Amino acid sequence: LTLFFGFRRSEVFSLQIHNVDFDARGVRLFAENVKDEEDTFLPGGPEAMEYLKALVKQAKERDTTYLISWRTEHIKDPSKNGPWRPIKSPKRAWRRAMKMVEATFGRRFRWHDLRASFITHIAMTSGQLAAQALARHSDYATTQAYVEVADEMRRTAAERAINRPALSALAAAKK
Numbered sequence: 001l002t003l004f005f006g007f008r009r010s011e012v013f014s015l016q017i018h019n020v021d022f023d024a025r026g027v028r029l030f031a032e033n034v035k036d037e038e039d040t041f042l043p044g045g046p047e048a049m050e051y052l053k054a055l056v057k058q059a060k061e062r063d064t065t066y067l068i069s070w071r072t073e074h075i076k077d078p079s080k081n082g083p084w085r086p087i088k089s090p091k092r093a094w095r096r097a098m099k100m101v102e103a104t105f106g107r108r109f110r111w112h113d114l115r116a117s118f119i120t121h122i123a124m125t126s127g128q129l130a131a132q133a134l135a136r137h138s139d140y141a142t143t144q145a146y147v148e149v150a151d152e153m154r155r156t157a158a159e160r161a162i163n164r165p166a167l168s169a170l171a172a173a174k175k
Contacts, residue, residue, distance in 0.1 A: 001067075002111070004048035006118040006134050008035060009111045013090040016065040020052050027052070040136060112146075119146040 001012050005027060014033040021028050026043040034040065044052065055067040062069055062084040070093075072082035087093045098108040115135075123131035123143070132143040 001048075001051070002114040003118055004044060004051065005042045006115055006122070006136075007042075008115065009090045009094060010035075013066075013068055013087045013093070015067045017056050017059055017067070018065070020056055020067075022049065022053070025049055034136075036136060036138065042134065116146045119143065123147045 001007055001015070002009075007015075011029060011034060015027070019027050019029065021041070024041065024043075026041055026049075029040050029042065031037045031039050052067075059065060059067050059069065064084045064086070066084075066086040069084040069086055071084045074080040094111055102108045119131050119135045122134050128140075128143065128147065131147065132140055135143055135146065137143045
């Protein structure tokens with residue numbers, strides 16, 4: 001979800017069915033669940049909306065309103081399985097998940113690695129102002145801290161700068 005929308009950790013784990021707006025094709029976050037305490041709407045692409053559709057379906061099947069939930073499971077006696085519940089401690093849940101990821105893949109990820117990836121991709125494909133808006137940063141300097149542009153991409157951008165009409169004419173005149 002963070003790769004699709006740039007959510008903060010606490011936002012993902014507080015998402016409920018009523019946050020998803022399929023008609024407007026996005027997610028509505030309400031002031032009480034976001035850092036800046038302002039209602040906001042985040043648009044989602046087709047893949048993001050399909051993923052949300054699956055999560056909403058799963059939540060309904062689990063008889064919960066939360067898109068991300070867990071329960072105690074008894075391997076020997078499934079009749080003792082607990083009810084599906086929201087995750088109370090996103091930080092602890094993430095740490096536990098990363099232990100399993102590290103055991104399988106030999107590497108952990110920070111939540112901000114995902115968020116930074118989202119913000120960087122938006123900045124590179126749609127511009128840094130779009131990245132700031134979708135990251136919901138009031139200060140552009142905060143967005144810049146997330147934007148990680150590889151040296152190769154900077155070099156390519158600098159080389160492409162000469163392709164502007166005024167510079168091309170100047171270069172041609174010097175020949």
